[in-house]
Amino acid sequence: MRAQDQFEAAACVKLAMFAAVVDFPSGPCGGGGGPRLGQIPTEAGRGRPTMSVLMSLPFREIWACDFEYIAEDGARPVPVCMVAKDLLSGRLIHMWQDGWSARPPFAIGDDSLFVAYAATAELSCFLVLGWAMPARILDLHFEYLAKTNGRRAGLKDGLIAALATHGVPSITSQEKEAGRALVMRGGPWSAEERQEALAYCQSDVDCLGPLLERMLPGIRSRPKGLGQALLRGRYAAAVARMEHVGVPIEVPLLERLRPNWNAIKLGLIAEVDGEFGLYEDTTFKTARFAAWLKREGIPWPQTESGTLALDQDTFHEMGRADPRIGAWAICAMRWAIFAWRTCT
Secondary structure (H helix, E strand, O other): OOHHHHHHHHHHHHHHHOOOOOOOOOOOOOOOOOOOOOOOOEOOOOOOEOOHHHHOOOOOEEEEEEEEEEOOOOOOOEEEEEEEEEOOOOOEEEEEHHHOOOOOOOOOOOOEEEEEOOHHHHHHHHHHHOOOOOOOEEEHHHHHHHHHOOOOOOOOOOHHHHHHHOOOOOOOHHHHHHHHHHHHOOOOOOHHHHHHHHHHHHHHHHOHHHHHHHHHHHHHHOOOHHHHHHHHHHHHHHHHHHHHHOOOOOHHHHHHHHHHHHHHHHHHHHHHHOOOOOEEOOEEOHHHHHHHHHHHOOOOOEOOOOOEOOOHHHHHHHHHHOHHHHHHHHHHHHHHHHHHHHOO
């Protein structure tokens, strides 16, 4: 990662930690200007904000955007199409992969707002295409998570869930899966399939305006709320840059590990598990662990469903409380260290 990108990513993380106390000035990043909650005009009898809510924002253009792309594990996205819509003027842009421009086809300066749901995906496509990042980003996924933080037990956080929560109509999950599958299948696509893919892409754009209308009063009702939301949007850009660069790794060592990994695991299991007998080949057997606990007379925390809690935190706490567990846990922790030493 370039030094500039590292600095920006680190700055975004640090700024996010202090977002609750930062006093953003008025303007594109400011929380001032425009009506507050309780002063938002609504459609008669519906209690729903009108487009004037968006017009109150300090931006000349508000672009809702969505990309469809092919995403292979561990690889950068391959953009297939894009739909963008200015929520103020209604201007609509369709782009297909054979017609990408050298720069974004809409304004991305300080006086323009870029809106997306899970914006990191769209911004990753920006990077692949060599486009500059928008200066002002509002990620409605981040805002939905902030709104439901601590109250999401069993609640999904995808776009369809956010739309349902705010009473915005949407396509069904089955339609979404079909549209995504069409793109992920890869080309070539017929003219009809292109139109179908673009229509699917636009469906994710068309709903962002109504969703933003409904979420904006809540965002701006919080002190410095708009500024904090734009700060979270900056972090989406930083995450996109980090994912674009990837995780640094010593590739020659990785190539040595891959063909020998199963033998390495078996050797480590033999060392770690010799006196416990909790593994079968490379699989940890919960029933054997339960029997061992019973033989040793060790009480063990359980999940709400009544099964043994096998998460890392439980092993850590139990290891501190009982030296027998601690001995096994320490041996298990040596796996990774020994694996790297074996291949050097």
